[in-house]
Amino acid sequence: MSSRPDLTRREALSGLSAAGALPVLPAALATAPRRGGRIRVASISSSSADTLDPAKGALSTDYVRHFMLYSGLTQFSDGLTPRLALAEAFETSDRVRWSIRLRKGVEFHDGSPLTAADVVYSLLRHKTPALGSKVKTIADQILEARVTGPQALEIRLSGPNADLPAILATSHFVIIKDGAHDFRTANGTGPYRLRAFNPGVRTIVSRNPNYWKPGRPYLDEIELIGIPDEVSRVNALLSGDVHLVNAINPRSTRRIAASHRHGIIETRSGLYTDMILRQDRAPTGDPNFVLAMKHLFDRELICKALYRGYATVANDQPIPPGHPYYFPGLPQRTHDPDRARFLLKKAGLLNLRLPVYASPAADGSVDMASILQEQAGQIGLRLAVNRVPSDGYWSNHWMKHPLTFGNTNPRPTADLLFSLFYKSDAAWNESGWKSDRFDQLLLAARGEADEARRKQMYAEMQILVHDKGGVVIPVFISSLDAFDRRLKGFRSIATGGLMGYAFAEYVWLEG
Amino acid sequence: MTTLQLILKRLGAAALTLLLVSMIVFTISSLLPGDAASETLGQSATPEAVAALRAQLGLNEPAPARYLHWLGSLFTGDPGRSMSSDLPVRTLIASRLPKSLFLAGLTALIATPIALALGVAAAMRKDSTLDRGLSLLTLSMVAAPEFLVATLGVLLFAVKLRWLPSITLIPEHPSALDLLRAYALPVATLAFGVIAQMARMTRAALIDQLQQPYAEMATLKGLSRPRVVLVHALPNAAGPVANAIALSLSYLLGGAIIVETIFNYPGIASLMVDAVTSRDMPLLQACAMIFCAAYLALVLIADVCAILSNPRLRQA
Helix, strand or coil, rough: CCCCCCCHHHHHHHHCCCCCCCCCCHHHHHCCCCCCEEEEEEECCCCCCCCCHHHHHCCCHHHHHHHHCCCCEEECCCCCEEEEEEEEEEEEECCCEEEEEEEEEEECCCCCEECCHHHHHHHHHHHHHCCCCCCCCCCCCCCEEEEECEEEEEEEEEECCCHHHCCCCHHHCCCCCCCCCCCCCCCCCCEEEEEEECCCCEEEEEECCCCCCCCCCCEEEEEEEEECCCHHHHHHHHHHCCCCCCCCCCCHHHHHHCCCEEEEECCCCCCCCEEEEEECCCCCCCHHHHHHHHHHCCHHHHHHHHHHCCCEEECCCCCCCCCCCCCCCCCCCCCCCHHHHHHHHHCCCCCCCEEEEEEECCCHHEEEEEHHHHHHCCCCCEEEEEECCCCCHHCCCCCCCCCEEECCCCEEEEHHHHHHHHCCCCCCCCCCCHHHHHHHHHHHHHHHHHHHHHHHHHHHHHHHHHHHCEEEECCEEEEEEEECCCCEEECCECEEHHHHCCCHHHHHCCC | CCCCHHHHHHHHHHHHHHHHHHHHHHCCCCCCCCCCHHHHHHHHHHHHHHHHHHHHHCCCCHHHHHHHHHHHHHHHCCCCCCCCCCCEEEHHHHHHHHHHHHHHHHHHHHHHHHHHHHHHHHHHCCHHHHHHHHHHHHHHHHCCCCHHHHHHHHHHHHHHCCCCCCCCCCCCCHHHHHHHHHHHHHHCCCCHHHHHHHHHHHHHHHHHHHHHCCCCCCCHHHHHHHHHHHHHHHHHHHHHHHHHHHHHHHEEEEEECCHHHCCCCCCCCHHHHHHCCCHHHHHHHHHHHHHHHHHHHHHHHHHHHHHHHHHHHHHC
16 A cells, blocks of 8 residues: 555545556446346355354455445455545554544444444454454554544554554454444444344345445345355356355366356465474474475476466465565575475485375365475475364464464455564464564564655565575465356455455346 | 053153263263364464453363253253354254254155155065165165265256256245255255165065064965055064164254255254354254254154054063
């Protein structure tokens, strides 16, 4: 996000500088939006843990539901640059104190007007430990939020963070009514109103005629269900029972492509499965060993064979191409078994036998481990792949052995990603990698006013992780949605599948 | 001992079994790695967050105390609150159990007469071409795994022909046609295996009876084969047949997990799977207890049928 000091946040936010915007499909432009119609959408997950409480949203189905019913202060409507939504102005001079003015005339589904008190309540509740908010650690940087007028509030952070508008665009931070605590029903300002909610079964929403974006949304009704089984989900789409599905396995793309009634949309995302080499354990802490493993991964093969091309080759650092802070100058690390062998020999680690823990919990890790095992064998490193069940993987294996796999969902900002997974003292610093220089840069970048310097800092952080970090990131995995071609306006938004989980307000049904 | 006493004795035994089962269910479910607090927070579980949630969910109490607490509330008919959704377990189960019962009941209603007819027909003409043909058919039906039958059914009838929906979608106000379409594939898949099982066991039980001296006597007296089978052998085979039916039906309730998954059917089996993955103990335990109770009830009914149909058992 651009943030020159001479530019107010408002201008910056509403400007058309969408760095990560993906091209809009021609199909979306071909016809004018049509009002009416009912669609059924099947998402990957649905269980009794389904929730109407934005703080508890854990899975894509929850995010979709929350974006149907609620709106945020900001939103990602195309690229990775947040735009103003419920906020009419979002300004700061020092990135610590932010003043927000709310859009006028916005109504909750029960008819009550949106006020600053609702926003303050919605933001501060995440800090309550007993709530169990998924974003408590992020919300903790909000030291204070107070009402400064009926439509105005001020937020004070614990330190400068230029990414606040992006953070507040995620589904967890959507705005609920002041004092709301019973989430058997939902009262939001979103494009749809709740008609029925049955956890693990279905959510039915109908159009909110008083939505604050004039003319939107288009559909009369959406039924959101979950079909956890991928084959069943694809079958439901192909048989015409549902109009839209997410989380398609690349293996199913051929079946869908064979149907002229259906289309596939690829969202290139920052999702990755990484191999974690614990830096505090032997032999994975040896820098030669780390570099050898990084050269041992055949990224092209993983891209083609595992993901059928629906992935992007990565370079051992977590910022994906297309991200505003992506540093293109970093040379791509290649598959080089000879160099890996040389490095292992240098470290005296050839002919070693090492267990690797892989699990279906970390998408693709079992197959990656098998490919790696084969290639390691050829240079004299014997890897024993331990395939462990998803159940309990994150608490019992992840980061607990010298060699494990992790899986990281895209985060809205580079700062969040680095703070959560790479900062020396982060709880999920997967490899236990310590770098003072990295930590300094991370803190400095949060408060850096000069955009070019900030970009430079992020570039240096990417170089540090690429060169010295203890994780191997072979590819970024694309998320795949498939849809009925009668559904129009469906495109890709880089923050996640299903148009960044917010497809509901953009799509319409033809014929 | 009178029949009534005998039945009461069985009832007592069932109650005792249920109590033991409750202990086993509680013990085994607490052996699962992780708890509701760490599963709810998933990859994002920090020690403080887990501790806060654990305290809130009452997971800090020692296990025996939690067991007694749970058992006590179970007796008063309240299985507690679901940890993952914060809804009463009763509400969750009430929305799912009728659906599972309906699916099981409908399958039983269709499968039982067909299975009995096939079993009787095969037994009547033992070793004939019909019997061999039926044997081959039922054996292959038993051998075909459910997921294969269901997947092939979906590919053919839903994706290719588009006659039936691939998942069970029941509108809020369903018409008879809606229901017929929605249930056709799941019921057919479940009935496929159940019919075969029941038919084979009916045949075996009947043939067993037909080898008894009394059946031979009846044949020697010149009674027709259908009369020997239907009037003499069948009533005596009622016990084993009832048992076979009871076993198949209990399978329909709890064993329908695969069918519920493939057809996305919102039944109680998938609810229990959800409960296991989210470590939602109150829900998991309640589901397990329902399955055990249903199983015991069905076996009890089968026993009673056997007792009533066989005077010798009443003397035992």
